[in-house]
Amino acid sequence: DQQVKQNSPSLSVQEGRISILNCDYTNSMFDYFLWYKKYPAEGPTFLISISSIKDKNEDGRFTVFLNKSAKHLSLHIVPSQPGDSAVYFCAASASRSGNTPLVFGKGTRLSVIA
Amino acid sequence: EPEVTQTPSHQVTQMGQEVILRCVPISNHLYFYWYRQILGQKVEFLVSFYNNEISEKSEIFDDQFSVERPDGSNFTLKIRSTKLEDSAMYFCASSGVGFGSSPLHFGNGTRLTVT
Numbered sequence: 001d002q003q004v005k006q007n008s009p010s011l012s013v014q015e016g017r018i019s020i021l022n023c024d025y026t027n028s029m030f031d032y033f034l035w036y037k038k039y040p041a042e043g044p045t046f047l048i049s050i051s052s053i054k055d056k057n058e059d060g061r062f063t064v065f066l067n068k069s070a071k072h073l074s075l076h077i078v079p080s081q082p083g084d085s086a087v088y089f090c091a092a093s094a095s096r097s098g099n100t101p102l103v104f105g106k107g108t109r110l111s112v113i114a
Numbered sequence: 115e116p117e118v119t120q121t122p123s124h125q126v127t128q129m130g131q132e133v134i135l136r137c138v139p140i141s142n143h144l145y146f147y148w149y150r151q152i153l154g155q156k157v158e159f160l161v162s163f164y165n166n167e168i169s170e171k172s173e174i175f176d177d178q179f180s181v182e183r184p185d186g187s188n189f190t191l192k193i194r195s196t197k198l199e200d201s202a203m204y205f206c207a208s209s210g211v212g213f214g215s216s217p218l219h220f221g222n223g224t225r226l227t228v229t
Contacts, residue, residue, distance in 0.1 A: 019125030034217055043118070043205050044157065089157060101147075101159040101170050102218060 003027045004092050006105035015114045019077040023090030023105055026071065030092040030103075035064060035075045038087045038107070047088075048075070080112045116140045117223035120206050126227045127196055135191045135224045137206030146189045147207040147218060149179065150174070157205065163189065196228045 005024045013019045022033075031052035036044035050057040050064045050073070057064050062077045077084055090105040116149050119138045139146050148160040161171040163181055180192045189208075193200055203225050207218040 036220075041222065043120075043207075043222045046217040047221065049217055062181070101162060103159070104149075104157040106156040 002105075003030075003034075004090055004105040005105050006088075006090055006108050008108050009106070010109040010111070011113045012113060013080045015038050015082055015112055016079045019080045019110055019112065020085065021077075021088050021090075021108050021110065023073050023075075024071055025073075025090075025092050027092070027094065027103075028071070029094035033064070033066060034091045034096050034102070035062075036091060036104075038086075038089060038090040039051040044089055077110075080110075082112050082114050085110055085112045097111050118206055118208055118219055119203075120221035120224050122224060123222065124225045124227070126229065129198055129228055130195050133193050133196055133226065135193075135204050135226070137189045137191070137221055138187050139189055139206065139208030140210075140219055141187070141202035143210050143219075145169075145209045145211065146181075146183070147209075148191045149205045149207060149220075150202040151205065151223075152199075152202045160191070160204075165207075193226075196226075198228050201226055201228045 010020050034049040035047045037047050038044045048059050048062045048064050050066050055066050061077055066073045087107040087109050089107045091102045093102045123138045146163040149157050151157045159172050161175045161181055162169045178194045182190050202221040205220050205223045207220045209216050209218045
């Protein structure tokens with residue numbers, strides 16, 4: 001049962017261009033969404049989050065967009081840098097349903113080519 | 115910046131043996147979690163812990179698993195009798211408030227190999 005889906009296992013982008021990572025969810029109770037970045041041999045590192053009362057949140061080069069009607073969110077990285085190469089995980093939880101556990105997608109491996 | 119620390123980084127054990135994975139969460143955090151990632155698969159929730167008791171657990175977290183906060187700083191995951199399929203990266207995480215309000219901060223994980 002994949003409540004959080006990242007359908008692209010990998011993505012390659014040239015340095016300086018925009019990276020767009022996509023995530024779909026099925027549980028309409030989810031109201032808090034996060035993106036994590038993971039390097040090999042390290043734990044997931046929090047990047048950016050968005051609650052369902054917003055449709056956009058921006059932090060420097062990172063912007064998360066939320067489309068509740070489509071149950072879709074995306075992470076935009078612009079400009080992409082070689083250091084952004086990592087696995088990116090989308091995650092979601094349903095805070096209004098008694099703090100359900102954070103559910104992760106399978107991840108998208110981003111490669112930024114210099 | 116404060117961080118979650120996990121020891122050991124790699125643990126090899128024989129099937130049927132008990133293992134204890136250790137974590138030191140961020141000091142002012144109140145919520146603690148264990149997740150695991152089997153190679154090539156997604157990060158899966160195991161258990162959450164708040165106020166000295168389990169608040170949520172997944173189907174994976176069966177009777178072979180237990181968690182403990184033995185003192186004011188450590189948070190441990192015990193697997194009583196390890197199976198081959200327990201081989202995975204185990205991540206500890208902590209947060210200042212519960213799910214849905216603040217991000218989880220993860221440690222670098224313990225790679226458990228059961229032979």
